[in-house]
Amino acid sequence: MAGLRDGELEKAIGREVRAFRRQLDATVAELARQAGLSAGMLSKIENGMTSPSLATLRALSKALNVPVTAFFRRFEEEHDATFVKAGQGLTIERRGTRAGHQYQLLGHSVRARVMVEPYLITLTERSDVFPVFQHSGVEFLYMLQGEVGYRHGNKTYVMRPGDSLFFDAAVPHGPEELRKLPIRFLSVISYPRDEG
Incomplete structure (x- = not known):
């Protein structure tokens, strides 16, 4: 096996x-x-x-x-677990990369019916606003550093360290106001595997 x-x-x-x-x-x-x-x-x-x-x-x-x-009964062939040392996440190109957004993939599930993609996102003085992300599933954000005006639909949320936002990712969303740089936040995207 x-x-x-x-x-x-x-x-x-x-x-x-x-x-x-x-x-x-x-x-x-x-x-x-x-x-x-x-x-x-x-x-x-x-x-x-x-x-x-x-x-x-x-x-x-x-x-x-x-x-x-x-x-x-207690045997499983494989166990899903991903450990990533600080600063060593896999750098990924996504739509926001062109706007200077840095994405580090922190893990993923290889067999689950539901895909889960945790990212560490960094925005710096070289980053632009990019409030037009839209994809299937749900997304969870957790602010670590800085301050951002994050848009979801017609509403903008001012997010500071410790704040979180959970939302339907099919609605247009993204950082609309880069208020205090650098900005770092966790983004966890989840969607059914067959829609990935």
């Missing part, structure tokens, strides 16, 4: 088998006997040192009185 670390699945299965055995207050030897396995084989399975066959998993599931799928 692509992206699967060596032994990860075996260890996950082993943890579950051991947990179910302990819930029954059974010894390794007792469970091995009930499942028709050697104690050594069961020990290897519980320690994630071997990959049990489907027949072996079926025998264990019968002995433990659980479905075979119970051995996989």
Whole structure:
């Protein structure tokens, strides 16, 4: 399986088998006997040192009185997590880049049905106003530095550090007044994957 670390699945299965055995207050030897396995084989399975066959998993599931799928319940092939060190976000070109807006992508989800794109946006003296962004989904802004008049539809919100704005991104929006530079804010855009 692509992206699967060596032994990860075996260890996950082993943890579950051991947990179910302990819930029954059974010894390794007792469970091995009930499942028709050697104690050594069961020990290897519980320690994630071997990959049990489907027949072996079926025998264990019968002995433990659980479905075979119970051995996989806490296992996930991949986990979505993105860690970005300060100042090391991926610089992205977006429509506002031409107006001097700097975008640093701070993470994204690769498998979720909903796309989430967190950005750190910086506006400096070289930036222009650009109040005409419009896209599907919703957006959340959180001000970190400076002061901006941020337009959403027909209303402009004066945003200072600590202020936030959550809105329907299908409505025209964007920084309309660059009041105190530099301006830095987090922008988190979310939309259904099929619309991306």
